[in-house]
Each structure stands twice: as C-alpha cells, then as structure tokens.
Amino acid sequence: MNKKDIFWKFGYLVIAGGVFLIDQSSKAWATRILRFEGDRPLISGFINFAYAENPGVAFSMLDDHGDTGRWGLSVVAFVAAALVLYFFWRTPRSDDRILGPLALLLAGIVGNVTDRIRLGFVVDFIDVQFGAWHYPTFNVADAAICVGAGLLLIDMFFVKRDRQNSKIDSQNSEVSS
Structure with missing residues (x-):
C-alpha cells in the first residue's frame, strides 16, 4: 500500500473518529440534561429526545445478564471492531463504497462498547414514533451501525450483481464479435 492509499484510509478513520465524538458528545448531553430534566420533543409526536439506559444489545435484548452480559457483549464488540479494521485495511483504496460503511460500523461499535465498559450500559436517547x-x-452509534451495515448489504446484493452482469455482457459482446 502506498502513502497516498494510507493517507486516504486515514481520512476515513478521521470520519469514524468524528462520528465517535458526535456519539459520545450527544450521549454526554443526554446524560447531563435529559436524565434530570426529562424528555424534549424535537418534532412533536414524531421524534423526541428521551434518556434511556440499555444494558443489552439492540432493542434491549440480553439486558438481564448483569456483569456477565456486559463483559461478554464487550468481548463480542472488540472482536467485531477487530474484524471491521481487518476488512478496512484489506479493502482497496479505490473501493469507497466499502470503506465508508466500514468506517461507520467501526465508529458505532466503538461508541457503544465505550459506554458499556465505562458505564455498564449504553445510553440511548433518540425516540421515534x-x-x-x-x-x-x-443513539448516534446505533444509527452509524445501521447505516454502515445497510450500505454494505446494498453493495453486496445490488452493486456487485450489477458489476457481474456488466462483465457478462462485455464477455458476450466480445464472443459475438
């Protein structure tokens, strides 16, 4: 990997760091303000800011396992972050459709595991109805994980299939010539 590629990938890591900082700052705000002053409507009847502590994973699953769950989920998150970093560094610099979503996944995973280790739970506060x-x-980390995973799924199921179809089309046109 040349210096330009490394520099470009560090740019994505800076974006991941920015998302992580936004996540942690927003959770600090929620803890400082919402926990004591109560809910705040952003768009009445649709989006509210409401403080919640989530000791489990998505949708509060596995929230009744105490410290075992806390540390078990932390280990799983560290493994997931390591895998994301592995794929991040193995992905060619030219594959921005993959690098961006991996950066979002990394930011979200690290944001939530930071809460889990530091507090014993993840701070959630965005309430949509x-x-x-x-x-x-x-929270912001959850949104980053969902967007990153969603973009990767779109790439896996739609973009790569389009690339394969265009390769087949170009091969067929060469054969018929």
Missing part, C-alpha cells in the same frame, strides 16, 4: 408505532430508543 409515528402514531401507535414506536421504534426502540437508539
């Missing part, structure tokens, strides 16, 4: 439908409360 629409009429009777109510989405589980989440």
Whole structure:
C-alpha cells in the first residue's frame, strides 16, 4: 500500500473518529440534561429526545445478564471492531463504497462498547414514533451501525450483481464479435 492509499484510509478513520465524538458528545448531553430534566420533543409526536439506559444489545435484548452480559457483549464488540479494521485495511483504496460503511460500523461499535465498559450500559436517547408505532430508543452509534451495515448489504446484493452482469455482457459482446 502506498502513502497516498494510507493517507486516504486515514481520512476515513478521521470520519469514524468524528462520528465517535458526535456519539459520545450527544450521549454526554443526554446524560447531563435529559436524565434530570426529562424528555424534549424535537418534532412533536414524531421524534423526541428521551434518556434511556440499555444494558443489552439492540432493542434491549440480553439486558438481564448483569456483569456477565456486559463483559461478554464487550468481548463480542472488540472482536467485531477487530474484524471491521481487518476488512478496512484489506479493502482497496479505490473501493469507497466499502470503506465508508466500514468506517461507520467501526465508529458505532466503538461508541457503544465505550459506554458499556465505562458505564455498564449504553445510553440511548433518540425516540421515534409515528402514531401507535414506536421504534426502540437508539443513539448516534446505533444509527452509524445501521447505516454502515445497510450500505454494505446494498453493495453486496445490488452493486456487485450489477458489476457481474456488466462483465457478462462485455464477455458476450466480445464472443459475438
């Protein structure tokens, strides 16, 4: 890997660091303000800021396992972060569709594991509802993980298939010539 590629990849890590800082800052705000002063509507009846402590994983699953769950989930998060970093460094610099989502995944994983280790739970505060439908409360790290994973899934199922189809089309046109 040349210096330009390394520099470019560090740019993505800076973005991951920025998302991590936004996540931690927003959680500090939620802890300092929302925990004591109560909920704050952002868009009334749709998006509220509401403090919540989540000792489990997504949607509060596995939230009743105490310290065993806390440290077990932390180990899983460290392994996930290591895998993301491994794939990040193995991905060619030209593959921005993969590097960006991996940076988001890394920021989200590190943001939530930081809370879990430091506090014993993850601070959630973004509360979305629409009429009777109510989405589980989440945070910036959760959003980064979902967006990163979603972009990777789109790339896996749609973009690569398009690339393969265009290769097949170009091979067929060469054969018919």
